[in-house]
Amino acid sequence: MLFLLLCGAVPWMNHVDGPDNDSPKKRWIEYDSQVLNALFCVTGFGLFPWRLRDAYLLCRARTGHEVALRSLAAIHEWYVIEFARWWTLDTVVWLYIANSLIQVVMGFA
Known part of the structure; x- marks a missing residue:
């Protein structure tokens, strides 16, 4: 999903309701980054x-x-x-x- 977001394969997420950082695309990139970080931490610490x-x-x-x-x-x-x-x-x-x-x-x- 992160790859698809970064490549712009989901164009409907590019609309902006307010500031540029408030777009759905930016929020989902942040969510995906946090999930990947958690997966690294689980194997590292667990x-x-x-x-x-x-x-x-x-x-x-x-x-x-x-x-x-x-x-x-x-x-x-x-x-x-x-x-x-x-x-x-x-x-x-x-x-x-x-x-x-x-x-x-x-x-x-």
Whole structure:
């Protein structure tokens, strides 16, 4: 909807009842921007506790705690403990953390 408004695909919204900022097109652009901002914040803030839990379990597993590795492997079912290729699990968990941090920054921007 935001794309259509910005391209001018809805010409009936261009009429102005008062000042230029009071047009329906400008109001709907603001509404759509707020919805997009909320969606970034939900994924940034909402998933952050679980992603921090995964990072905590990964750090504990790296220090030799077998229970932490097993619980992390239970969370991420695609990871097979027998192969023990750490780089895949490290990459996924730290990219999750980076993704959440970037989304938080985008939510405040």
